[in-house]
């Protein structure tokens with residue numbers, strides 16, 4: 001029997017997968033069964049229709065359009081594309097069901113071993129479950145990497161009742177989307193992990209705190225919760241969804257709880273830790289979505305099966321989201337300890353532009369930029385930390401030579417100063433000052449003393465901030481200063497942006513020897529500052545040019561050039 | 569205070585409950601149903617409630633980016649400015665929307681048709697640059713496709 005599976009995650013739908021699915025529905029064919037799945041991680045090929053014969057993947061149709069559905073059906077049972085070779089190089093534990101099952105069909109999940117772990121766990125003592133998770137070596141996937149078993153033990157040991165467990169589905173790190181993919185593609189797995197956490201810590205209330213920017217994930221979670229409730233799988237646990245209201249800092253656990261309590265989402269001092277006194281003063285266990293999604297696998301296969309993957313301090317596998325200037329953006333799940341280079345070059349296909357890789361940003365606003373020279377770093381908590389970056393939630397942004405590192409540092413500081421909750425003076429004002437200095441440098445108004453000022457502010461902000469948002473706010477600046485100081489100096493001394501990004505430091509010209517006078521640039525220039533007659537050389541009026549780059553991208557004759565620096 | 573807000577205030581308290589923890593769900597309901605947070609409505613709620621005060625509701629509403637105090641346009645455009653979109657040229661996309669609509673970020677066009685916002689990541693980073701229009705995500709947006717996206721929502725160039 002042939003099954004056609006259409007990946008209907010947010011990414012697939014954005015690429016047009018819903019139209020493809022609807023078209024397939026309109027053209028029923030007795031030769032196949034149509035199945036609705038979600039993102040399988042190969043986002044670069046979307047919309048994707050995968051073909052299964054007796055549940056085995058035999059091939060796929062990539063970048064399908066609704067208009068090509070007819071010819072697709074005529075081609076069957078042969079296919080256009082082979083299963084991606086990437087599949088064989090990954091180790092999928094957390095993502096084992098993503099793209100294979102219908103996320104709105106609980107029986108699909110059950111047929112692949114779903115809820116077996118919950119059954120098993122409910123016949124065990126909480127302490128036995130905690131021991132198992134401890135033995136697996138699983139560390140939190142939300143950023144800090146705290147050992148999950150130990151976290152559960154703290155909550156279990158607290159005699160106070162009632163207790164709470166929370167799934168942190170805030171996924172605020174811009175550029176990371178693994179949690180969204182799991183929630184949309186395998187929502188029951190997160191629910192099962194959360195119910196296991198509830199049993200292991202003795203909690204009776206469970207919450208999923210999810211950001212409002214993920215409407216499809218919320219819809220599928222609601223569907224899944226209705227199904228487990230109807231099946232009586234919740235036992236005595238009350239399970240509820242809480243929608244965030246748009247604040248990055250609410251991903252921080254104490255701010256998250258403040259937000260659930262109906263207040264401004266401002267972090268609180270620790271201790272008390274959530275396991276001592278969390279939501280409404282009750283002992284609380286907070287785990288990231290991916291952490292929870294690993295739990296059912298560990299219970300089903302045993303702690304040892306998990307801990308045999310990875311390195312001594314970083315066990316198991318990790319899901320990474322590849323984005324930015326990478327050829328094959330999407331999700332990959334690899335064994336911890338894999339090198340950053342092999343993940344980006346072999347699984348990600350290198351850069352999309354073909355330009356050399358300049359750096360890789362890891363860990364979002366709290367992380368840093370790993371330069372090309374350190375790409376052989378192993379993907380473990382400790383090795384990444386040694387570079388100045390962090391594992392973070394697993395967001396990986398690839399940057400090529402056309403990326404300006406000052407622009408990136410400025411981007412992150414702008415993000416941080418916007419998202420600072422305002423409680424600590426240094427985080428609130430210090431990050432703003434850093435942003436202003438970086439803006440000055442990008443505009444060619446920087447001075448050498450600005451670099452010392454940046455370093456000085458960095459250490460003060462880190463010392464005087466309450467939560468990790470402030471404590472790590474300077475990381476994007478410190479790592480770019482460490483690895484790309486020459487670019488800072490170029491901006492300051494030579495007024496030069498080698499990546500041609502900082503608008504104040506670049507100039508556009510038309511080479512009159514090459515210009516054919518086709519007039520295209522003049523028609524497209526948004527501020528009409530290009531003059532010239534048809535078939536005659538064109539000229540840019542620099543005093544009105546906004547440096548938008550349109551002329552450069554539209555000219556088919558390579559007549560538009562860019563220059564930068566005082567000496568050019 | 570208009571009676572309209574009074575009735576709505578009672579209804580909201582009835583629907584959610586009069587406790588601090590319901591502040592955000594109440595505000596979310598108001599934002600979705602009214603399209604913005606009318607301050608007189610917050611005052612009406614506070615005057616009826618035991619545990620929800622006007623200053624607390626206002627404080628919460630100003631903290632989270634989901635809430636706005638001015639009515640939004642018919643269509644809300646959220647241009648992603650997350651890291652992945654940023655390195656793939658999201659700035660040019662925002663600029664294209666700004667110049668096409670002749671408004672700044674956070675503003676609404678005079679004909680009340682479009683509100684332009686930025687967001688920090690839509691989770692569609694693999695299709696960067698991404699834009700969400702009325703809850704639907706569009707991927708690989710270009711300066712050229714901006715006009716087409718607007719036209720599909722009734723914008724006359």
Ligand SMILES: Cc1cc2nc3c(=O)[nH]c(=O)nc-3n(C[C@H](O)[C@H](O)[C@H](O)COP(=O)(O)O)c2cc1C
Nearest residue numbers: 140141142168170171172251252253287288291468
């Ligand atoms: C500013 C800030 C934002 C955070 N955002 C998230 C987030 O979006 N998702 C998440 O799981 N953890 C986030 N964290 C980490 C949480 O505080 C917490 O450590 C984590 O949810 C614990 O789960 P884990 O042990 O399973 O990793 C954030 C931390 C900080 C300081």
Ligand code: SF4
Nearest residue numbers: 421423424427467470
């Ligand atoms: S460090 Fe920044 S985000 Fe954290 S509590 Fe202080 S002001 Fe708020």
Ligand code: SF4
Nearest residue numbers: 515516518519521555
């Ligand atoms: S598009 Fe190129 S060739 Fe055509 S007028 Fe402009 S600069 Fe000259």
Ligand code: SF4
Nearest residue numbers: 525545546548549551
């Ligand atoms: S960079 Fe933009 S504004 Fe400047 S000349 Fe070219 S098209 Fe016109």
Ligand code: FES
Nearest residue numbers: 648650653690693
């Ligand atoms: S960075 Fe734009 S969708 Fe994630």
